[in-house]
Amino acid sequence: MISPILISLLFVSADMSPAERQVQLESFEHVWKTIRDKHWEARPGGLDWQKVHDELRPKAEQAKTAEEMTAIMSDMLARLKQSHFKIIAASAYKDMDIEASWGSGDAGFDARVLGDAAYVVRVDDGVPVSLGWKIRKIRNRDLDTAIHAVDAVYKGTTYRDLRMTSMLQSRLTGIPGSGMTVEFEDAKGQVFTKTILLKQPRGKAAAFGNLPPVPVFVETKKIGSTGYIRFNMFLDPVRLISTIGAFVTGECAACDGIVIDIRGNPGGIGIMATAVAGWFIDKPNLKLGTMHMRDSTLNFVVNPRPRTFAGPVAVLIDGASASTSEIFAGGMQDLKRARLFGTRSAAAALPSIVEVLPNGNGFQYAVANYISSGGKTLEANGVTPDEEVRLTPATLQAGKDAVLDAALSWVAKQKGKK
Amino acid sequence: MRQLGIAAFVCAAAMSGQPAALPSGASLFDKFVTVTGGRAAYAKRTSEVSTGTIQMAAAGVSGTLEIYSAAPNARMAMMDVQGIGKVEEGTNGVDAWEVSAVMGPKLKDGKEKAQAIREAMFNMPIYWRKLYTKVQTMGIETVEGVECYRVVATPNDGSKPETYWFEKATGYNLKVSRTVLAMGSEIPAEIVMKDYRKSGLVMQPMTMIQRVGGQEVILRLTNVVANAPIPKSKFAPPPDIQQLMKKAA
Numbered sequence: 001m002i003s004p005i006l007i008s009l010l011f012v013s014a015d016m017s018p019a020e021r022q023v024q025l026e027s028f029e030h031v032w033k034t035i036r037d038k039h040w041e042a043r044p045g046g047l048d049w050q051k052v053h054d055e056l057r058p059k060a061e062q063a064k065t066a067e068e069m070t071a072i073m074s075d076m077l078a079r080l081k082q083s084h085f086k087i088i089a090a091s092a093y094k095d096m097d098i099e100a101s102w103g104s105g106d107a108g109f110d111a112r113v114l115g116d117a118a119y120v121v122r123v124d125d126g127v128p129v130s131l132g133w134k135i136r137k138i139r140n141r142d143l144d145t146a147i148h149a150v151d152a153v154y155k156g157t158t159y160r161d162l163r164m165t166s167m168l169q170s171r172l173t174g175i176p177g178s179g180m181t182v183e184f185e186d187a188k189g190q191v192f193t194k195t196i197l198l199k200q201p202r203g204k205a206a207a208f209g210n211l212p213p214v215p216v217f218v219e220t221k222k223i224g225s226t227g228y229i230r231f232n233m234f235l236d237p238v239r240l241i242s243t244i245g246a247f248v249t250g251e252c253a254a255c256d257g258i259v260i261d262i263r264g265n266p267g268g269i270g271i272m273a274t275a276v277a278g279w280f281i282d283k284p285n286l287k288l289g290t291m292h293m294r295d296s297t298l299n300f301v302v303n304p305r306p307r308t309f310a311g312p313v314a315v316l317i318d319g320a321s322a323s324t325s326e327i328f329a330g331g332m333q334d335l336k337r338a339r340l341f342g343t344r345s346a347a348a349a350l351p352s353i354v355e356v357l358p359n360g361n362g363f364q365y366a367v368a369n370y371i372s373s374g375g376k377t378l379e380a381n382g383v384t385p386d387e388e389v390r391l392t393p394a395t396l397q398a399g400k401d402a403v404l405d406a407a408l409s410w411v412a413k414q415k416g417k418k
Numbered sequence: 419m420r421q422l423g424i425a426a427f428v429c430a431a432a433m434s435g436q437p438a439a440l441p442s443g444a445s446l447f448d449k450f451v452t453v454t455g456g457r458a459a460y461a462k463r464t465s466e467v468s469t470g471t472i473q474m475a476a477a478g479v480s481g482t483l484e485i486y487s488a489a490p491n492a493r494m495a496m497m498d499v500q501g502i503g504k505v506e507e508g509t510n511g512v513d514a515w516e517v518s519a520v521m522g523p524k525l526k527d528g529k530e531k532a533q534a535i536r537e538a539m540f541n542m543p544i545y546w547r548k549l550y551t552k553v554q555t556m557g558i559e560t561v562e563g564v565e566c567y568r569v570v571a572t573p574n575d576g577s578k579p580e581t582y583w584f585e586k587a588t589g590y591n592l593k594v595s596r597t598v599l600a601m602g603s604e605i606p607a608e609i610v611m612k613d614y615r616k617s618g619l620v621m622q623p624m625t626m627i628q629r630v631g632g633q634e635v636i637l638r639l640t641n642v643v644a645n646a647p648i649p650k651s652k653f654a655p656p657p658d659i660q661q662l663m664k665k666a667a
Contacts, residue, residue: 038632208501210478237520238503269502271520278522285602293631299602303524306661353477353633367632 024069027357028060031073031087031365034355035080040294040368045080052076070361077365083159083348083379084323088212088362104215105176105198110264111135112318112391113164116151118143119393120184122401128194129184132397136191137183138171146171158347158382161319165264176200187397206236208269210354210362216240220247223259226411227252228404230261234268234276234324241275248279248309257312257411259404263342267323270351270370274302276328281337282308288331289372291351298368300327312414313338314407317385322346327370330383334374340385341407347382443553443569446582447546449589455620460541464489466618467646470639472497483637492653493538508653509538515659523658525666530599532575550574559583561593562610578604590614590621598630605630618644 032053035044043049056076063069070087077085108127111118118135135143150167154160174180179195186192203217218231218240227247231240248258258280273288281302288300315329315338326349332338350366357363371377387410389403441449451457465488473480481499486492494508503519514526514534526534539545546553552572559568566583573580583593591611598607607630611623622642628635655663 275520296605296631297603301601303522305522306658355476
């Protein structure tokens, strides 16, 4: 008797038929040619791209399984040593009925790796977890091992925080309604296990083109007389942009300032950075930066809204703020329209698109380099905050979000300067 | 008189300094008018409503398209694209604007405004002499497997030259290469035109493939109605644009 699990294992490991091999080779060639023709550098990543083809094509022809082929294509892209080049597993596209397929139940708290351990850094109301608790195990799996694995590849790079956060997010999720055991350690060193009920994903499913659908939420509230806006991705533009606009020109029009929290926001649709900026910039023809393609450039010009918020703006960033988040934060900083708080961003800011390959896998590739209006290439450099503020276990355990507090304090001082 | 003068200059320019075997640029522009229906057919058109689809196949993005045009130079193009919402580009011949669910409202100015109004010229093919100071046939090239005459046209407003490819056998315009002004940028663009059919009194390409910034956008017209009544309000600046106009005044 063969169990369904074994059948599926056999299936994914089975040798490819001649027809499947042909589809895989077509995918290989498509990926290689796309980089050759559309990368913004004539020598992509400074490499002899033909040589890369000539080396990998024989390996592709010898590949026995789809997984081997995917690994070869991923190897090709990894040689560029640039963000936004990757193969997305076909399984991410299966069952686009997002409610059924997410498996991304919301734990109700966020975590970050601070130093060499993971800590709770934000908690929803009603979730039985406290700020600053150390996370030791998730579903009985030791987190140290995963942290070391990420460090083995990314330690010392600007991508470390982004990869660590991504690793944590992928573990702190599951089927909505199910329980997830997490072993915590509190400030006194006491170790205990809690079962966290995974809620329905926060927000609404949003898809864009060939990107797999993801839940997108936007939160607006007033903290005293300062407005606070947080959203997890630059997607679902109609809802997100109008929600932000309604808040900053309505309920919060008379606020002392606005704090925009894009910590942990990995980006989304690039041009949305200018759309959000349009609620805070009232002069026409200002740009956040410029996208440089092989044969042309495109300015990320901000269209000021008829009504804009004129008060102080603080933007919160961290090492997991990437891509469009960096375009937004870097541009607002260069235009001197916002003061940035937190830690350096991920330095992964290349405009890209996602295609579906003949073999069903997704293929994300960058088509341009991006330079902020201040003249800085965001890829590999990131955005440096005006005020570096780090979360620490001690401040978290005291119930404080030091980054948010610094921003609120700055906004309050601006009022005094008026 | 001035028009005649420009036309004479264009003809003279087109006639001079090119191999005898090549037809003049002026004759190719005129032939295009003839093969797509003739001057009289164009003159009967005073407005047009087109509907269709827009597709950015590589990125998996698609949407719908409606274009309203009226003489002399009013135009409103409305797109509704999956994932990014509605985008409207319009001009009433005096002002030009864009309103996008993502980008917000933009009142065009300078060269961008001039280009938008210029492109909205209704029945543009019969007015090419008003648009270009010089049209010159440069040679024969193959476009999408079809032999074409390549004609470089110099705009009279000082903008960058545009290149047209007219099919040798039929006279149809199969491709245009030009510079698009958008977002404070000058972006090289190519538009390949296919599937000419009689629609709205004249022959028009029902498929246009725009190649911009390494990406391909396909516009397919599914319905074209000539002289459909279009209320003037269709070309009026929307409220957000009116607010920006007040602010700018």
